[in-house]
Amino acid sequence: MRLLLAEDDQMIGEAVRTGLRRQGLTVDWVQDGIAAKAALGTETFDLILLDLGLPKLDGLQVLRWLRGTGSTTPVLILTARDSVNDRIKGLDAGADDYIIKPFEFEELAARVRAVSRRKSGRADNVIEHMGVTLNPANRAVTRDGENVSLSQREFSLLEALLERPGQVWSRSQLEERLYGWGEEVESNAVEVHIHNLRKKLAPEFIQNVRGVGYRVRATQ
Ligand code: CA
Numbered sequence: 018m019r020l021l022l023a024e025d026d027q028m029i030g031e032a033v034r035t036g037l038r039r040q041g042l043t044v045d046w047v048q049d050g051i052a053a054k055a056a057l058g059t060e061t062f063d064l065i066l067l068d069l070g071l072p073k074l075d076g077l078q079v080l081r082w083l084r085g086t087g088s089t090t091p092v093l094i095l096t097a098r099d100s101v102n103d104r105i106k107g108l109d110a111g112a113d114d115y116i117i118k119p120f121e122f123e124e125l126a127a128r129v130r131a132v133s134r135r136k137s138g139r140a141d142n143v144i145e146h147m148g149v150t151l152n153p154a155n156r157a158v159t160r161d162g163e164n165v166s167l168s169q170r171e172f173s174l175l176e177a178l179l180e181r182p183g184q185v186w187s188r189s190q191l192e193e194r195l196y197g198w199g200e201e202v203e204s205n206a207v208e209v210h211i212h213n214l215r216k217k218l219a220p221e222f223i224q225n226v227r228g229v230g231y232r233v234r235a236t237q
Contacts, residue, residue: 018133018153018176019043019061019194023053023076024068024095029118033066036122037129041156041169043197050074057083057090061193064133066125067112068095069103077106084111091132095120130154137180144179146233149218151179165217170195174210178223183235185226207231 020037024030025048034044045060047053050071057065057079065083069076080092094107094115104115113132116125130153134142144151150159156172158165167175177186177194186194188207195210196202203209211231215223224232 018063018129018173019197020045020064020066020129021053021056021060021062022046022066023048023050023071023079024066025049025070025072026068029068029095032122033125036126040126041172042129043173043195045197048072050076050079053079054082057088061190062090063194064129064136065090065092066095066129067092069100069107070097077103077110080107080110080112089136091136093125093128093132127154144176146179146182147222147236149175149179149222151176160218167214167217168210170206171210171214171217174207175214175218178231178233182233185230185232187230191231 020042022030022033022044024033024046030046030048034046037044045056047056051073053067053071054074067076067080071079076094083090083092091113092111094104094112095118096104096107096115098117107115113135114128116128130142142152142154148161153176158167158172158175173195174191177191191207192202211223222233224234226232
């Protein structure tokens, strides 16, 4: 999952970015509203963590602009304890949930999972597809009931493919999903991860659509 974190507080920003990266999420961090808008206008994110008190353009303005573009990307707002009004305005402007500062990182991570689960229409955390299960909460993957050990990138790649079985992802879409700004990407990184996933799951589990990209087969 690729997240945009818009937060001007250095300490909170660092802690959230480090924590989420440790869980294998791709996190890009901006520190003001203009930069948030620029990032959202040019890149695709699966979820946005949006501080309301941002310099240059506040979080509420960013949110209203985003929803005005027709974007349905889930937004979790970060607000101060005493700003009930802001939370209401945020939810009314199209935020999906909020978390009050200061927060425990574990709670934030759980809310991120909950919001993205609702977005994908699942009541349950675990994704199941053709004998393979993936649990974003504990990052466990099984095949035919047996645990499969994946690297963080392999997990993220599999998670992307399993979100919408049948949908083809191009190599550059997968790279964008797996790597944040400033992270070096080897030119054949995606192919290597795909190769490893096929070895660990099953060669036919991931299909190569010639000249287009990769997908897992839709079950019908
Ligand atoms: Ca702030």
